[in-house]
Amino acid sequence: MLKGHPKGLFVLALANMGERFGYYTMLAIFVLFIQAKFGFDKDASSVIFSSFLALVYFLPLFGGVLADRFLGYGKTIILGVLIMFAGYLLLAIPTGVDTVAKVMMFGALGLIAIGTGCFKGNLQALVGNLYDDPKYNSKRDMAFSIFYMCINIGAFFAPSAAGAVYNFFLKKAGLFYEAKIPALAHQFANGTITPEGLEGFKKLAEAQHAGASADLAAFGANYIQKLSEGYNYGFAVACISLMFSLFIFLAFRKYYKSADVTAREQAKADKASGNASQVEELSPAETKQRIVALCLVFAVVIFFWMAFHQNGLTLTWFARDYTQSAVTGLSRIGFGLPTMVMMIIAFYGILGFAQAKKMGAKIASSIAFVIGVAGAYAYYTGMPEVINITPEIFQQFNPFFIIILTPVAVGLFAMLNSKGKEPSAPRKIGIGMFIAAMGFIIMSAGSFGLPTPDAIAGTGGVSDTLVSTNLLISTYFTLTIAELFLSPMGLSFVSRVAPPKYKGLMQGGWLAATAVGNYCVSIIGMLWGLQLWMLWGILVVLCVLSGLFIFSIMKKLEAVAK
Secondary structure (H helix, E strand, O other), X not given: OOOOOOHHHHHHHHHHHHHHHHHHHHHHHHHHHHHHHHOOOHHHHHHHHXXXXXXXXXXXXXXXXXHHHHHOHHHHHHHHHHHHHHHHHHHOOOOOOOHHHHHHHHHHHHHHHHHHHHHHHHHHHHHHHHOOOOOOHHHHHHHHHHHHHHHHHHHHHHHHHHHHHHHHHHXXXXXXXXXXXXXXXXXXXXXXXXXXXXXXXXXXXXXXXXOHHHHHHHHHHHHHHHHHHHHHHXXXXXXXXXXXXXXXXXXXXXXXXXXXXXXXXXXXXHHHHOOXXXXXXXXXXXXXXXXXXXXXXXXXXXXXXXXXXHHHOHHHHHHHHHEOOEEEHHHHHHHOHHHHHHHHHHHHHXXXXXXXXXXXXXXXXXXXXXXXXXXXXXXXXXXXXXXXXXXXHHHHHHHHHHHHHHHHHHHHHHHHHHOOOOOOHHHHHHHHHHHHHHHHHHHHHHOOOOOOXXXXXXXXXXXXXXXXXXXXXXXXXXXXXXXXXHHHHHHHHHHHHOOHHHHHHHHHHHHHHHHHHHHHHHHHHHOOOOOHHHHHHHHHHHHHHHHHHXXXXXXXXXXXXX
């Protein structure tokens, strides 16, 4: 899987991994933060969250233009890191809840989005350029799978990092996380709390520390302040991870330097040297055909990202309001970061043993497997009998499954390729849409009989009927399979099909389509109040219709991909 690739791939993947670790650390707790600190309702939270995600994925369109026409890829990427750093730093500063605090928050979000716009698409364009070399071209799909897996290594550790930071500062203040308190504290402060909610608020305050119910206003304000500060310090993690990314990108530039050339720069260099341009020239008709095909794919993936990025909004709300907040028995193994890391080591030990051709490699893989299994068992047996969990932790399962399933998917596609039966990239995208629909069928089936969000709002917004953690884990597992069929294949398809003069722009176009899907995330968030099985059913229908559409234009897409 890792053999035969240029070293530049691993440099760029590591640089991206650091940036994504910071981004997903922030994203894991962002909606929880704005609702706890400012008391935003579901509509406001949905619009803020989806608008931010939309900007993060739309601005790479302009980042691509900036790189293609003016700065080049490398300089634009460095500019993006510096701007993102300023945004995360601003977001990490504890503030009050006044207008100035809100302006600072929105300003920070704007800087993060602009910086990501300069960074994300152009880094992907560099990866694509590495595989324009005929020596590596056949490994393009696998390269983007490896690149995508590294993104998810960063994302895997992010929720645990975020939770560890804010829980540390809560504990330091003599408090612990309780999902109902922020909503009840805001209701008490604005005078909308119900008698039932007031009684519950008093009990929760006393559970934090004796005598807290004597002054609920002071307790509520203090709890929100300390929890919000914990979230702020969690955002600061992104600043550190960006420093790591910038170091990797600059220190090992020699490994990708040959790819850091735009079509405009290459043409200029060729003209100056008197050499014939090496840039592939397409006719206007061919260029138009490729751009139209890409735009059709972009239209389809809008609905995938609309569904998938519910992980930071409605699926996080579901984790907070409808899912068990404590686990016992074997279920604990999925909520201990060390056990999961050891499971990954054991898995890759098995994988390495199966792929190794030399005895030394087989022995090393066997040792890794034994260490992984022994370590997982040791950590598991040392766990408390009951583990309390917080809502954002469920977001670690998607990247965990990506890390485990990526080599499985790569191996499956390689086997099919050897038999001449590997689906084309557009066909994989269509299959991914149907698999995504299955993920929300699981959520819909598991939500039957649960009260609506509106029905439980008056008592802190947490249901008395809580479902097993396995419901969300199963959903994330299914959505991960869909993602592996769709996202890395989409990146590869754009890299392969984009006209040479518009590579940065088309990578930005892929991300802009993702932006539209991300903005549509808010539609489902604003419908948070319907029967839950109906809410998930809407996403099922959208994914199925999108899958049917892409198969209806498959011949056109496969023609330009050849």
